[in-house]
Amino acid sequence: MTRRPDADVLVVLPTYDEAGSIRAVIDRVRIAVPAADVLVVDDASPDGTGRIVDEFAAVDPAVSALHRDGKRGLGSAYLAGFARAREQGYRFVVEIDADGSHDPAELLAMIALAEAHAADLVIGSRWIEGGSVVNWPWVRRAISRSGNRYAGRLLRSGIADITAGFRVYRVTALEGVDEAVVSSHGYCFQVETAWMLERAGRRILEHPIAFVERASGRSKMHAGIVAEALWRVTAWGVRDRLRGGADAATGRS
Ligand SMILES: Nc1nc2c(ncn2[C@@H]2O[C@H](COP(=O)(O)OP(=O)(O)O)[C@@H](O)[C@H]2O)c(=O)[nH]1
Numbered sequence: 169m170t171r172r173p174d175a176d177v178l179v180v181l182p183t184y185d186e187a188g189s190i191r192a193v194i195d196r197v198r199i200a201v202p203a204a205d206v207l208v209v210d211d212a213s214p215d216g217t218g219r220i221v222d223e224f225a226a227v228d229p230a231v232s233a234l235h236r237d238g239k240r241g242l243g244s245a246y247l248a249g250f251a252r253a254r255e256q257g258y259r260f261v262v263e264i265d266a267d268g269s270h271d272p273a274e275l276l277a278m279i280a281l282a283e284a285h286a287a288d289l290v291i292g293s294r295w296i297e298g299g300s301v302v303n304w305p306w307v308r309r310a311i312s313r314s315g316n317r318y319a320g321r322l323l324r325s326g327i328a329d330i331t332a333g334f335r336v337y338r339v340t341a342l343e344g345v346d347e348a349v350v351s352s353h354g355y356c357f358q359v360e361t362a363w364m365l366e367r368a369g370r371r372i373l374e375h376p377i378a379f380v381e382r383a384s385g386r387s388k389m390h391a392g393i394v395a396e397a398l399w400r401v402t403a404w405g406v407r408d409r410l411r412g413g414a415d416a417a418t419g420r421s
């Protein structure tokens with residue numbers, strides 16, 4: 169991929185079997201933020217998502233594909249996107265699901281918020297005033313709600329939606345966020361990166377969004393992913409307290 173000369177923002181779309189939604193999502197991103205470049209990180213989706221992206225890339229210089237040889241997890245896909253954003257000199261890198269759950273039309277406001285407040289991370293948040301979730305069964309809602317509360321308490325985090333996957337990062341704030349330090353494979357990756365930035369004293373803001381459950385394809389969420397998040401958050405929280413001391417009072421260490 170090559171950055172278009174005026175593109176400041178790289179939108180990273182991780183995909184695994186999103187043939188039913190990827191066309192519409194790329195179109196919506198291109199309309200919402202025409203100045204941004206788009207990188208789809210596809211893990212050899214059996215349903216041919218990668219080929220669809222190649223068709224876009226062939227006719228639109230803003231769109232490119234990173235093809236990986238197999239399913240390696242959401243966190244690893246985003247780390248690959250972050251590395252590209254650093255190498256190519258973008259100012260902001262965006263995380264957004266490829267299943268249509270996140271509305272690209274929110275991106276302008278999120279990027280403007282980051283600019284106006286010199287924020288390092290703007291999170292599209294479901295769990296602040298004005299945020300919502302549409303069409304989620306109560307089980308998913310309960311997992312997200314209680315997972316966020318648990319992580320908030322254990323990690324002493326001030327972030328209301330630390331598991332959210334709709335984000336704008338300032339690329340310079342991601343210095344050192346790579347395979348060497350990030351341990352999570354699944355969605356816990358979102359908790360880990362946000363917490364790393366929070367502990368580093370980075371400025372983090374939340375912007376209310378409506379999360380709309382996918383209309384096609386299948387969620388890759390499964391019990392193992394929830395279990396990973398649970399044990400990792402617990403381990404981080406315990407370790408943080410053991411190191412604790414004076415830092416514990418401020419929630420930073
Ligand atoms: N490249 C890549 N993308 C993934 C992987 N797992 C999930 N995704 C993508 O991550 C986004 C969120 O996944 P999804 O299954 O919708 O999770 P949910 O919204 O929590 O149910 C979607 O765009 C998926 O295609 C993976 O292993 N590799």
Ligand SMILES: [Mg+2]
Nearest residue numbers: 265267269382
């Ligand atoms: Mg989804």
